[in-house]
Amino acid sequence: MVGRDASLDVRGEVGAIGSPAFVDLVGELRSFKLPSVDPYATAATGWMIKRGELTYKMRFKLDGDALEANNDVVVGKLQVAPSSGTDEVKRRIGLPLGLIALVKDGQGEIHANVPITGSIKDPKFHLGDAIWTAVKNVLTNIVKAPFRAIGRLFSHGDTTDALQGPSVAPVTFAAGSAVIAPDMEQHLVRVADFMRRTPYVNVALSPTSSGADADALKVEAVNARLREFQKANGLKADAKAVTKAYFKAQLPGVKPPKSVEARLAMLREREPAPERALEDLDRRRVDATRERLVSAEGIPAERLTAADARPVDTPPAANATGRVEFRVEARGD
Numbered sequence: 065m066v067g068r069d070a071s072l073d074v075r076g077e078v079g080a081i082g083s084p085a086f087v088d089l090v091g092e093l094r095s096f097k098l099p100s101v102d103p104y105a106t107a108a109t110g111w112m113i114k115r116g117e118l119t120y121k122m123r124f125k126l127d128g129d130a131l132e133a134n135n136d137v138v139v140g141k142l143q144v145a146p147s148s149g150t151d152e153v154k155r156r157i158g159l160p161l162g163l164i165a166l167v168k169d170g171q172g173e174i175h176a177n178v179p180i181t182g183s184i185k186d187p188k189f190h191l192g193d194a195i196w197t198a199v200k201n202v203l204t205n206i207v208k209a210p211f212r213a214i215g216r217l218f219s220h221g222d223t224t225d226a227l228q229g230p231s232v233a234p235v236t237f238a239a240g241s242a243v244i245a246p247d248m249e250q251h252l253v254r255v256a257d258f259m260r261r262t263p264y265v266n267v268a269l270s271p272t273s274s275g276a277d278a279d280a281l282k283v284e285a286v287n288a289r290l291r292e293f294q295k296a297n298g299l300k301a302d303a304k305a306v307t308k309a310y311f312k313a314q315l316p317g318v319k320p321p322k323s324v325e326a327r328l329a330m331l332r333e334r335e336p337a338p339e340r341a342l343e344d345l346d347r348r349r350v351d352a353t354r355e356r357l358v359s360a361e362g363i364p365a366e367r368l369t370a371a372d373a374r375p376v377d378t379p380p381a382a383n384a385t386g387r388v389e390f391r392v393e394a395r396g397d
Contacts, residue, residue: 070096076124084128093120098142110151111161116142129185135178142174157200159207166394167207168264176202210261214254232258232267232390235353239386240280242348244356252353255390256361268391269353270371271346274384281338281345286331307331345386353388369393 066072072093079086098105098116105113121136142165153161168174178198182189214232232255235248244252259265293310294301307327311320314331321327350370357363371391 066093067097067100070094085126086128087124087126089122089124091122091124093118095119098139106147106149109153109161110147110149111144111153112147114143114145116140116144126184129183131180131182131184131191133180135180137174137176137178139174139176141172142168156196157203159204162394163392164203164207166265166392167210167262170263172264174206176206178202210258214251214258232392234272234387234389235349236385236387237349239274239276240284240345241386242345242352244352249356252356253361256357256363259357259363259367264395266367266369266393266395268369268371268393269350270389270391271349272387272389273342273346274386276384277342277345277386278338279332281341282332282335283328285335285338285341286328349386349388367395 070093072091074089074091076087076089076091078089096118098113098118102113105111117140119138119140123134125132144161144165146160146162151160153159153164157164164174176199178195180191180194180198182194184191233251235244235251237243237248238245255267259267290306290310293299293313294306297309299306299309303324307324308320311318311327311331315334321330354365354368357368358365
């Protein structure tokens with residue numbers, strides 16, 4: 065027995081003293097409560113273990129200098145919180161333990177198989193480093209898998225030396241629009257599939273307007289005022305005449321440009337920043353994204369949380385678009 069409820073069973077064969085090294089062991093640890101080792105885990109990993117249960121099966125064989133080990137690990141209902149110490153897991157693996165703990169299956173379990181092989185006479189072989197390397201390879205593949213269809217987990221060429229955490233591709237919109245285009249509908253299908261595969265993950269929706277959105281809303285505002293001016297003054301639907309008359313009425317001391325396009329451009333430049341219209345556009349984009357995921361894809365509404373809007377991209381990047389970004393979060397339950 066280990067702790068209160070866990071049991072450890074190890075069996076095998078060990079070679080005679082003085083003969084070439086030989087160890088062949090199999091073992092199983094069942095129902096081990098991880099919070100029982102929290103004082104040690106906090107110091108070793110930089111994370112406090114609030115909840116979790118470990119089942120571990122191993123096969124360890126050392127024949128001469130050849131080492132071969134296989135480890136089947138199942139961690140159930142894992143909940144962790146960062147401590148004040150160094151995040152040793154992120155330093156060693158590149159991913160924080162909190163992110164790894166999110167990628168659980170429908171039963172709340174994380175399954176991993178960690179093989180280790182090498183020669184103990186190899187001067188470059190170190191068992192501790194070999195274990196960390198094997199764990200890193202396995203866990204990065206486990207965590208990376210759900211993100212393949214919707215974004216990326218890595219940056220700088222997808223190398224395991226530059227893990228940056230999950231990055232889910234956003235939903236993008238045409239300038240000034242809150243309509244989800246067909247290609248973005250397909251992207252939301254993939255986002256929904258990701259959420260179905262990771263039932264312990266919530267997604268926060270954060271809108272970001274672009275400079276192109278602000279320009280498009282200025283165009284709408286100017287056009288709306290021109291229509292109102294035309295109607296109020298009984299003018300015919302003649303763009304040249306309407307823009308010239310409106311320009312003189314609004315800017316009596318300024319000589320109107322000759323072309324309609326130039327007049328409209330000057331009016332747009334003088335249009336104040338459409339802050340309220342941008343806030344409304346952000347809200348409508350978030351609502352459209354949430355509605356699509358909830359109504360069309362069946363994602364529970366409580367798994368889609370609202371995040372603060374981000375500032376308008378100013379100055380806008382060459383490829384800047386208005387968007388709703390996704391941030392992966394842990395579920396509260």
